[in-house]
Amino acid sequence: MDFRTRARTWLEGHLAHTPAPDPRAWERELGQAGWIGIGWPGEDGESYGNRRATLTEQVVWAEEYARSGAPARMGHIGENLLAPTLITYGTEEQKNRHLPPVARGETLWCQGYSEPGAGSDLAGVRTAAVPDGAGGYAVTGQKIWTSLALDADWCFVLARTAPGSTRHHGLSFLLLEMDQPGRIEVRPIRQLTGTSEFNEVFLDGARATEVVGGEGNGWQVAMGLLALERGVSTLAQQIGFAEELNQVVAAAVASGAADDPVIRARLVAQWAELDTMRRHALRTLGSTGDPGAPSVAKLLWGGWHQRLGELAVRVAGEAGAIGPEPWTAQRPYELTDAQHLFLFSRADTVYGGSDEIQRNIIAERVLGLPREPR
Ligand SMILES: Cc1cc2nc3c(=O)[nH]c(=O)nc-3n(C[C@H](O)[C@H](O)[C@H](O)COP(=O)(O)OP(=O)(O)OC[C@H]3O[C@@H](n4cnc5c(N)ncnc54)[C@H](O)[C@@H]3O)c2cc1C
Incomplete structure (x- = not known):
């Protein structure tokens, strides 16, 4: 077989x-x-x-x-x-x-990078870690937008291990277990879709048992990981996108929306753009030397997926504005697939580095344009 x-x-x-x-x-x-x-x-x-x-x-x-x-x-x-x-x-x-x-599918992880004062400007991380005398670190600070933190068993955290250090210096990539009552508190954040994939995570002397890549090298490790988030894994994601596009096309054909020339043109544009993304992903698959490739990939798919969400609700027409079931206080967020796609994809141009940040990376590191004033 x-x-x-x-x-x-x-x-x-x-x-x-x-x-x-x-x-x-x-x-x-x-x-x-x-x-x-x-x-x-x-x-x-x-x-x-x-x-x-x-x-x-x-x-x-x-x-x-x-x-x-x-x-x-x-x-x-x-x-x-x-x-x-x-x-x-x-x-x-x-x-x-x-x-x-x-x-084995037994351990789930979450990513503790972002903080209230450190999102796009990740070097603003303030969460601090001090040696705990037992070979690990005691970590104190606040992380935010931590996806799946409520379910995760472990978290990798970017924290400042050199007291008084600033920006990219003195950071370390630490591993900590999430089950630490009294030292780690996870508070879910309600999203537009009504669900709570991401969370606030409060660390109060939480014990991190390991550092990856050596103390003080956290920035290099964290950036290596971000390139993965923006780049290579998008190939698999695009195959899911193709399925979503097929569903929107099928809905447009079934409802007659595909007879509208504007909608037809939009559907064809989505298809052509997806093909371009796929070729970009295949061309750059496994290449680590091109500093712009992950940013180009992120820019392409974030906007594409958002436009697909907008198209999905447009295809659904006026009826698409109504939920599939009457909303109740307990279930205020019954959404159709099209509504969910539209609402969730608003985040696509933000997480993993916003569009503006990707453009800055391409401008400065690929095109050699002057750095923006900071
Ligand atoms: C669904 C979702 C899941 C997430 N999951 C995680 C997770 O698991 N772990 C984690 O650590 N983080 C996670 N994040 C956080 C994500 O990485 C941040 O939202 C992102 O880095 C942007 O940071 P910010 O939200 O602080 O926005 P800000 O950095 O405050 O940006 C606000 C706006 O200003 C713009 N901007 C900022 N700086 C510049 C600049 N220099 N030039 C031009 N424009 C600029 C941005 O593009 C944006 O439009 C998630 C976010 C979302 C939406």
């Missing part, structure tokens, strides 16, 4: 049993079957409990996953951000400790 057939058969079989699986149990199911971490780079990738796959197979898996309608992955921060960072900057001991539980 070829790789695509194996992937499709496994997904069809498992989703037939549980079409809407509990997201956490689903992670373990994927892990037990060896589907997590197949994209991890490195010669000895399989020694961390994952199975190695060629680049083509990774793309095929992502395509089949998106096509199958399987739930959004809860473990993507651990698999796609933390794991490649550890593989690049971590010690062998750290890789052996943290990668196998991620590959």
Whole structure:
């Protein structure tokens, strides 16, 4: 059986049993079957409990996953951000400790970068970490917009380990366990969609057990990770985008909206732009030397996905403004898929670095334009 057939058969079989699986149990199911971490780079990738796959197979898996309608992955921060960072900057001991539980789908991670005073300007991080005398650090400060913090078992945190240091200096990339009552408090933030994927995280002497890449090298490690967030993982994401576009096209055909020449032109433009993004992603796949590639990718997909959300509600017409079920105090946020897409995609040009920041990176590091005044 070829790789695509194996992937499709496994997904069809498992989703037939549980079409809407509990997201956490689903992670373990994927892990037990060896589907997590197949994209991890490195010669000895399989020694961390994952199975190695060629680049083509990774793309095929992502395509089949998106096509199958399987739930959004809860473990993507651990698999796609933390794991490649550890593989690049971590010690062998750290890789052996943290990668196998991620590959088994047992450990969920969250990303503690942003703070109330440090978003686009991440070098403004103020969360401080001091040695705790037991080989770790006591971390105190506030993180915000931390996706999945309520469910995560571990968090990687950017914190200031050199007292009095400023900007990019004196930062470290620390690992801490989330289950620390009294030292870590997570407060969910209600989003436009009514759900709370992201949270505020208050750290009060929270114990971080490890530093990745050496104390004081946090900026380099954090930036290496951000390039992953903006770049390579977008290929899999685009395959999901293609499915969403197909659904909008199908809705437009079914409702007759596709007969409107303006809507037709918009649908065709979305299709052509998606094809351009796919080619950009394939061209730059695995390339690490091009400083502009991740920023170009982020700029392309953020705006594209937002425009798709706008088109989806336009295709739905006036009826699309009404919720699928009457809203109640308990369930004020029943949304159609189109409404959810429209509302959630407002965030796409913000997280992972806003559009303005991507343009600054391209201007300064690729085009060599003068740095903007700070
Ligand atoms: C859905 C979602 C999930 C997120 N998940 C996480 C997570 O898991 N972990 C995490 O750490 N963070 C997360 N974030 C936070 C995200 O990284 C920040 O929102 C982002 O970096 C922008 O920072 P900010 O919100 O503080 O906005 P600000 O930095 O205050 O920016 C406000 C506006 O000013 C513009 N701006 C700022 N500086 C400049 C400049 N120099 N030149 C031109 N324009 C500028 C920005 O483009 C933006 O339009 C998430 C955000 C969202 C929306």
